[in-house]
Amino acid sequence: xxxxxxxxxxxxxxxxxxxxxxxxxxxxxxxxxxxxxxxxxxxxxxxxxxxxxxxxxxxxxxxxxxxxxxxxxxxxxxxxxxxxxxxxxxxxxxxxxxxxxxxxxxxxxxxxxxxxxxxxxxxxxxxxxxxxxxxxxxxxxxxxxxxxxxxxxxxxxxxxxxxxxxxxxxxxxxxxxxxxxxxxxxxxxxxxxxxxxxxxxxxxxxxxxxxxxxxxxxxxxxxxxxxxxxxxxxxxxxxxxxxxxxxxxxxxxxxxxxxxxxxxxxxxxxxxxxxxxxxxxxxxxxxxxxxxxxxxxxxxxxxxxxxxxxxxxxxxxxxxxxxxx
Numbered sequence: 001x002x003x004x005x006x007x008x009x010x011x012x013x014x015x016x017x018x019x020x021x022x023x024x025x026x027x028x029x030x031x032x033x034x035x036x037x038x039x040x041x042x043x044x045x046x047x048x049x050x051x052x053x054x055x056x057x058x059x060x061x062x063x064x065x066x067x068x069x070x071x072x073x074x075x076x077x078x079x080x081x082x083x084x085x086x087x088x089x090x091x092x093x094x095x096x097x098x099x100x101x102x103x104x105x106x107x108x109x110x111x112x113x114x115x116x117x118x119x120x121x122x123x124x125x126x127x128x129x130x131x132x133x134x135x136x137x138x139x140x141x142x143x144x145x146x147x148x149x150x151x152x153x154x155x156x157x158x159x160x161x162x163x164x165x166x167x168x169x170x171x172x173x174x175x176x177x178x179x180x181x182x183x184x185x186x187x188x189x190x191x192x193x194x195x196x197x198x199x200x201x202x203x204x205x206x207x208x209x210x211x212x213x214x215x216x217x218x219x220x221x222x223x224x225x226x227x228x229x230x231x232x233x234x235x236x237x238x239x240x241x242x243x244x245x246x247x248x249x250x251x252x253x254x255x256x257x258x259x260x261x262x263x264x265x266x267x268x269x270x271x272x273x274x275x276x277x278x279x280x281x282x283x284x285x286x287x288x289x290x291x292x293x294x295x296x297x298x299x300x301x302x303x304x305x306x307x308x309x310x311x312x313x314x315x316x317x318x319x320x321x322x323x324x325x
Contacts, residue, residue, distance in 0.1 A: 003020070003021070003026050003027060003028055003032065004029070004031075004032045004033065005032070005033050005035065006020055006026075006028070006032060006033065006034045006035070006042075006061075006087050007020075007034070007035040007036075007037075007089075008020065008037075008040065008089035009035075009037075011037075011039075011040070011089070011091055012146070014095075014146045014147045014148065015091060015144060015145075015146045015147075016090065016091055016095070016128065016134075016145050016146055016147065016149070016150070017088050017089065017090050017091070017134065017135065017139050017142075017144065017145035017146075018088070018089045018144055018145075019086055019087070019088050019089075019139075019142065019144065019145075020086065020087045020088075020089065021086070022144065025046075025084040025085060025086055026084065026085060026086060026087065027082060027084060028061060028082070028083055028084070028085060029061075029082050029083070030061055030062055030063070030083075031060060031061065031062070032060075032061045033058060033059070033060060033061075034054060034058070034059040034060075034061060034087070035057075035058050035059075036054050036055060036056050036057060036058075036059070036089070037056060038056045039056075039091060039092055039093045040056065040089050040090060040091060040092060041053055041054065041055055041056075041089075041090045041092055041128075041131045042054040042087055042088070042089055042090070043087070043088040043090060043131050043132055043135045044066060044085055044086075044087055045085065045086045045087070045088060045135060046084070046085045046086070049136060050088070050131075050132045050135040050136045051066075052066050053131055053132050088131075088135045088139060090128055090131040090134065090135070091128065092127060092128055092131075093127065094125055094126070094127045094203055095125060095126055095127065095147060096123075096125040096204075097123050097125070098123060098124050098125065098126065098147065098151070098154075099121070099122075099123055100121065100122055100123070100124055100154070100155050100158045100159075101119070101120065101121035101122075101155070102118075102119050102120050102121070102159050102162060102163075103155070103159065104159075105117035105118055105119045106118050106119075106120075106159075106162065106163045106166050106167075108166045108167065108173075109167075109170070110173050116173060116212050117212065118166065118173065118210055118211065118212055119210070119211050119212075120162060120207060120208075120209065120210045120211070121208050121209060122184070122205070122206045122207040122208040122209075123206050123208065124158075124202060124204060124205045124206065125202075125203045125204040125205075126195060126200050126201060126202050126203055127200070127201055127203055128199060128200060128201075129195075129196065129199055129200055129201035130196075130199035131199065132199070133198070133199035134198060134199030134200065135199075137197075137198065137199065138150075138198060138199070150198070150200075154195075157191065157194045158187075158191065161187060161190045161191055161194070162187065164190070165183065165186055165187060165190065169183070173210070173212060176210050180207045180210075183207055184205050184206055184207045185205075187205050187207070188202055188204070188205040191205065297322055298319065298322055298323075301315060301318055301319055301322070
């Protein structure tokens, strides 16, 4: 079949390279029209080797614009105008929102958590930079070469570079989230040569998230919760007061509920009272406590007395010790 009009008008969204014809060699003649659209470049090839590249526009095939045809036509066709070759239409548009992720977690030395396994994912964009190199080195004789053809290979390249970056950054997990832009820029620079060797250009790189295993995330959440609670003693006293208030406001809960609430409050109050008494016995106000300490302890006693966690006699005895010390 002789092809007089060479073009690829129906380029798929995920197609990087389309070959004409899709299999075998095409029969072309001098004077054939080659139509290259604005987002394309056309690469003439023979015997699996890319030879000439054409930019956007309409081109008339002749020995003037494809010099290698001069010897080829005379040698293979006895001087006629027919020749066999393949044309690869290469899309020069940007391929965006391509996904990447670490298939296996990377082990990183964390200054806060020790050794930790991390996963990461994100997106990147790319475009063809050198059509002739891409066709020669990677496309070969395939009829179509799409995003899926390079996806697995590029993901493996990205994971290798990401592992190296984590190993050299020595940044703790808790600080990584604030360095996403810097890490993404470092990854884009590190990957530039890998993409260039394929005839591609990495135009953008984003890190969506860097996450530890689920059990580590739970441990971090627990640690954050403890930090939010603040002073554990104050928090425990608050919980006891809440329990007593709820029990008082809910008589239907019965004596058991009321007793549980009061019991918790009394136990905590006695613990706090014992602590105050102990601090006085260990050296007295003159040696172990300043006037500010005494005022603070009196306030604590008053709070416990008002809440009912210590009785009148206990309150009077402890107050006497504080004031008389």
